[in-house]
Amino acid sequence: MTKEKTNTTDLETMRHSMAHIMASAIVSLWPEAKLGVGPAVADGFYYDIDLGDNKLSEDDFARIEKAMIKIINEKQPFTKQIKPIDEAIAWAKSSKQPYKEELLNDLKRAGTTVAKDLDKNELGTITDGETKTDEVSFYQNGDFVDLCRGPHVEHTGKVGAFKLMRVAGAYWRGKESNPQMQRLYGVAFATKEDLNKYLQRIEEAKKRDHRKLGKELDLFVISDLVGPGLPLFTPRGTVLRDELGNFSQELQAKYGYEKVMIPHITRSDLYKASGHYDKYPEKFTVTSEESTDEFLLKPMSCPHHAQIYVSRPRSYKDLPIRYMENTQVYRDEKSGELHGLSRVRMITQDDSHCFCSPEQVAQELTNIVEMVREMYTVLGMEFRAILSFRDDEDKYLGDIKTWEQAQSALEETAKAQKIDYEVVEGEAAFYGPKVDFMVKDALDREWQCATLQLDFLQPDRLNLEYTDNQGNKQRPVMIHKALLGSIERFLSVYIEHTAGKFPIWMAPEQIRIISVNQEYGTTSFAEGIVDQAKKLGLRIGFDNDSESVGKKIRKSEQDKVPYTLVIGPKEVKDGVVTPRIRGDMAVIAVHPELGIDEFLKTVAHEVKGRVTKSSL
Numbered sequence: 001m002t003k004e005k006t007n008t009t010d011l012e013t014m015r016h017s018m019a020h021i022m023a024s025a026i027v028s029l030w031p032e033a034k035l036g037v038g039p040a041v042a043d044g045f046y047y048d049i050d051l052g053d054n055k056l057s058e059d060d061f062a063r064i065e066k067a068m069i070k071i072i073n074e075k076q077p078f079t080k081q082i083k084p085i086d087e088a089i090a091w092a093k094s095s096k097q098p099y100k101e102e103l104l105n106d107l108k109r110a111g112t113t114v115a116k117d118l119d120k121n122e123l124g125t126i127t128d129g130e131t132k133t134d135e136v137s138f139y140q141n142g143d144f145v146d147l148c149r150g151p152h153v154e155h156t157g158k159v160g161a162f163k164l165m166r167v168a169g170a171y172w173r174g175k176e177s178n179p180q181m182q183r184l185y186g187v188a189f190a191t192k193e194d195l196n197k198y199l200q201r202i203e204e205a206k207k208r209d210h211r212k213l214g215k216e217l218d219l220f221v222i223s224d225l226v227g228p229g230l231p232l233f234t235p236r237g238t239v240l241r242d243e244l245g246n247f248s249q250e251l252q253a254k255y256g257y258e259k260v261m262i263p264h265i266t267r268s269d270l271y272k273a274s275g276h277y278d279k280y281p282e283k284f285t286v287t288s289e290e291s292t293d294e295f296l297l298k299p300m301s302c303p304h305h306a307q308i309y310v311s312r313p314r315s316y317k318d319l320p321i322r323y324m325e326n327t328q329v330y331r332d333e334k335s336g337e338l339h340g341l342s343r344v345r346m347i348t349q350d351d352s353h354c355f356c357s358p359e360q361v362a363q364e365l366t367n368i369v370e371m372v373r374e375m376y377t378v379l380g381m382e383f384r385a386i387l388s389f390r391d392d393e394d395k396y397l398g399d400i401k402t403w404e405q406a407q408s409a410l411e412e413t414a415k416a417q418k419i420d421y422e423v424v425e426g427e428a429a430f431y432g433p434k435v436d437f438m439v440k441d442a443l444d445r446e447w448q449c450a451t452l453q454l455d456f457l458q459p460d461r462l463n464l465e466y467t468d469n470q471g472n473k474q475r476p477v478m479i480h481k482a483l484l485g486s487i488e489r490f491l492s493v494y495i496e497h498t499a500g501k502f503p504i505w506m507a508p509e510q511i512r513i514i515s516v517n518q519e520y521g522t523t524s525f526a527e528g529i530v531d532q533a534k535k536l537g538l539r540i541g542f543d544n545d546s547e548s549v550g551k552k553i554r555k556s557e558q559d560k561v562p563y564t565l566v567i568g569p570k571e572v573k574d575g576v577v578t579p580r581i582r583g584d585m586a587v588i589a590v591h592p593e594l595g596i597d598e599f600l601k602t603v604a605h606e607v608k609g610r611v612t613k614s615s616l
């Protein structure tokens with residue numbers, strides 16, 4: 001037995017050592033426990049355990065944690081032992097650890113325990129033939145011995161802070177015919193402070209979960225009869241979708257994009273021509289009683305827009321031609337992977353396609369980067385760009401000069417716009433460079449939203465042409481882009497980013513009037529404001545319930561309405577209002593009385609300017 005001398009205290013080593021500590025605690029509490037594997041994972045660790053009929057629950061966590069803390073306080077050294085493989089197999093047998101025995105047999109037979117590298121049917125089989133592994137290492141802390149490659153921290157006292165989080169079922173080695181184990185998860189960090197920060201962030205993320213807020217704020221519903229992954233948007237949710245979609249199109253219109261409209265089903269021949277047919281295994285097929293053609297629910301819009309382009313001869317004078325459309329595409333995602341609005345089967349993209357000459361590419365890319373910048377500045381989100389460029393390999397399609405011009409235009413624009421960016425060489429698709437815009441939310445999580453992709457392939461496949469100034473036929477370059485990406489997915493991000501406190505221009509209800517009493521004078525005065533607001537295009541609600549004013553104000557706060565007006569005898573008499581402003585929007589503490597006209601016009605102005613702070 002040799003004492004392991006290591007100073008490796010990186011998080012992963014700590015987390016993996018924590019898995020040993022948890023396993024030793026489990027074995028001390030349930031000596032019959034049979035152990036699987038216990039790796040470090042993002043934010044923590046887990047161990048797969050077979051406890052027979054004994055089902056772990058959160059009620060057991062405190063007891064396990066206590067046993068773990070005891071082991072941690074004992075500062076048990078992790079010591080390493082090397083055993084010949086057959087001796088190791090004999091150990092696993094005698095200590096009644098069948099899962100370890102299986103892993104050891106795999107090591108002996110195939111030299112690995114990684115299930116994906118092994119033939120599925122051979123997992124755990126025994127061989128008398130050639131031995132691929134001569135000896136294996138074991139690690140011991142206290143009385144607990146575990147098959148492991150290491151490394152570990154020096155002793156159990158050096159593992160930082162942890163918390164057990166949940167227990168879930170997991171098939172042994174991911175194979176459904178195998179026994180179901182219990183996977184016990186914990187999180188672990190170097191310090192108590194880091195752990196607390198992490199736990200607070202999880203709590204905050206739970207509060208902001210878009211599925212929860214979607215229900216509370218009445219934004220969207222999922223109906224069993226309609227099916228999973230097919231959200232239905234309520235009037236309030238539809239306002240959000242429309243405001244985002246309109247914003248995207250308004251921005252694009254400034255740069256010369258024109259709206260087009262395509263159907264939702266299409267003969268699959270289109271995708272065979274474009275080359276997408278085999279690329280989308282998650283297609284929805286539509287059958288026709290009229291024809292024998294195969295129809296698909298469109299999984300993308302690109303080849304359709306290209307069909308509009310080819311519908312008439314194009315000259316260099318017509319270029320660039322820019323089409324935009326907020327439209328749905330459909331992907332038959334696995335039901336287990338569907339999640340609220342972030343993973344759905346109906347995806348609304350703010351898709352666009354620009355067809356231009358190689359000389360025009362640089363300007364078009366610059367325009368797109370400017371649009372992305374304006375959009376996310378207004379949305380109040382930081383972002384960075386990942387520029388995926390070509391390398392020296394010769395697998396790339398298209399003219400090298402066009403590639404180089406496009407790539408340098410992208411980088412120049414990123415610099416000029418002071419965008420945080422990173423160039424990744426060799427990550428471009430073979431048919432063109434692309435840019436992914438990573439957006440950061442209020443919880444510091446990054447999401448890929450906007451994208452742009454140059455495409456030298458589709459124009460070829462779909463035979464897109466224009467006549468240049470010499471009268472020769474040329475291929476245009478196609479640029480795909482989306483500013484929001486999927487509107488559903490973006491909404492899931494934005495609901496959580498804002499915690500449902502949408503900026504005034506997006507808010508489903510921008511102003512709510514609360515009446516102090518239900519007398520005729522109050523009601524008709526309030527109704528007058530409602531009419532006036534509607535004429536200015538504002539979304540306004542009127543709460544004329546007989547509840548107390550305090551209760552109605554709280555309700556308006558819960559609904560996260562930006563401006564709340566309380567209307568009582570004084571307001572009616574003087575024709576003024578004192579707006580209550582939602583906390584995140586307020587700039588000054590005390591708000592003055594305002595004439596109704598002035599108030600409504602100011603709000604309309606704020607909506608138009610898509611501001612995030614109140615000017616009142």
Ligand SMILES: [Zn+2]
Nearest residue numbers: 139148149150
């Ligand atoms: Zn280990």
Ligand SMILES: [Zn+2]
Nearest residue numbers: 301302480481
């Ligand atoms: Zn496209």
